[in-house]
Amino acid sequence: MSEQPKANRLMAFLPLALFLALAGLFAWAMFGQRVDRHASALIGKPVPPIVLPDMDGNTLDLASYKGRAVIVNVFASWCAPCRVEHPMLLQLAKDKRFVVIGLAYRDDPSKTQAYLDELGDPYAQTGIDRQGAAGVQLGLGGVPETYVISAKGIVLARHRGEITPKVAADLAQLAARSSTP
Template identity: 80%
Template sequence: MSEAAQPQSRRLWAFLPLSVFIALAGLFAWAMFGQRVDRHASALIGKPVPQIQLPDMSGGTLDLSQYQGRAVILNVFASWCAPCRVEHPLLFQMAKDKRFVVVGMAYRDDPAKTQAYLDELGDPYAQVGIDRQGAAGVQLGLGGVPETYVISAKGIVLTRHQGEITPKIARDLANLAARNTAP
């Protein structure tokens, strides 16, 4: 090899580790974020809400089908859930809107603890179902608490929000519910 070709060859070899690093980083990023199913997606979106009947806090029965004709914001919470406490005041704001109804579902919680939670923070819900064993949560495909669903007046699940509601998310959920209520 000529002496002029050797320095150019060494410069190319010097970039090889950087090139390999960039290629591996790109492959890693694609594996992490490319062609992936949204883990927040729900198989229920666009489908009828499952037939859920639960005992409620007043000794009656929460039957989501009884709200047919009204949009529903279903908030799944628990007394032991810290983010549920943080989002609780926003549920009061949402409940003021009479174009839809805000319903609660206490997930895997002791009813006495649920009642103490509601006594302490107030009760923004039109009705609270008690899902003590978590069976209704399984029907919904619940990922954890808090989780909030918007159900149209026709009983179709429109969206699911996993995690704590922020003021912006509360507005978005309320607007979606209001647009999908019976006239």
């Protein structure tokens, strides 16, 4: 008879044990080792072949910049954080150790032009990615997003979100270090 009450007591703790096991599993899934969602599969690889029309009626070919370090900023006129980071891009554009290129993502070119006229144009060239094809090639997660490409054409870094003064300094330093082929 003493076995029955002992078994009942153990059964009373079963729901708690199951709850703790599930909570542990969920915690591991949320915080355990996993791939960084902000990492890019392109880091350490050649920049994809991106060829787009530009704002001046010419062609933007990222491969043509090989030999110079490049900071590629993907933006849109409808993007509020893009407006916030814009002064940092104007500052980066003053540094002659690298070139700053813009990709207007899924934007109307007339709205892109109005945006650049209003805020200033930091870009040596601005590609029009109207359908988002270049964004797909880059693995774009959203705008703004910024990439550093070495003079050898290798993607060195990806920054998601707006560029702060600290991020601008880090991107400039990385681009400048990689400015020689």
